[in-house]
Amino acid sequence: MEPRTEMTREDLQSGFKPEIILLYCRRCVEEEADLFIAAKATSRFAAKLVMMPCTSKVEESHLLKLLAEGADGVQVVGCPYQQCQRLLGNLQAERRIEHARGYLREIGLGAERLGMERGLHFSGLQLLLLAEKRAHAVRPLGPNPMKGERIP
């Protein structure tokens, strides 16, 4: 299934095209994955794919900085439970993400801007679908207010 490229009436009205940063563990993708696929811009959302050595390296500060710099959503993609090369690394990453989501809720920015998905052997297209999933979750929240932050 390819990411939908057509815009709904609602999208057209709002003109909102979520920018999603997708951080993925290098072990989650198939060897031949076409990771340049994100460059194929869709009209509904924009995605930037960033490879990590392991999701265990994801810190809350990394995720929050991406949002503070204006990303509309951040999707982390890690290995399935009990299949992390760092044993519990992906589980701890999930806890940190949940913790950071609590802060986003607390400041009213929306916990849905941050999420995690799991799996193995993802193709480039499948990663893009996971980015679209986050874009879909983010859409009701509207654009990140940090976009174009100006300090008077």
Add this chain to the structure above:
Amino acid sequence: MIIAEWKPLSELTAKLRGHKKILLVGCATCVAECAAGGEKEVETLAPLLRMALHKEGHPAEVVTRTLERQCEWEFVEELAPLIPQVDAVLSIACGIGIQAVAERYSEVPVYPGVNTTALAIREEPGLWLARCQACGDCGLGETFGICPVARCAKSLQNGPCGGTRKDGKCEVDENLECVWYQIVKRAEARGQLDKLLEFRPAKNWSNSLHGGPKRVLREDLRP
């Protein structure tokens, strides 16, 4: 170590509203160990503050710095070049570090970002328990290395109260061991139960918080 916890973000933003450039300072010692005020926490809190202040309509730039020890003047001095560039400081060190920065840089408002909680040990990952209250008259030698001042809900000095549960837990908190039960068990294991019956002079509480600000003076170390 000294442990601390972040204040609620709403309390922090209420203090920081109106400041345009904020210096967020951490400390790489105790509060780093308890995951409240080290470099990692500084770098986590900075974007959060930026987003929260922006959301409230008071955008501000947040610059960060983590000192090796915020309770030592030599390290506090490192902030000197930054202070003229900011209009507020938020410190997430313990109360000692916050006061050191506020004293050295009295020209800018210095706000606390944490509540300093206790002198504690990391019992297990993510769980810290108080072990000392700095009472100023240590009696650990008489209580088999377990402190009833810090670890008994009533700071009892002469044995357990009547509220110890049957499983050896405290009546105040079912997750907490009755510290006197622990002391008796340890004395028993060493075959020194009779030591607990020895006369002990009354504890000198004047060295504790009740006796006013404490000071330690060592003439041999003075300049």
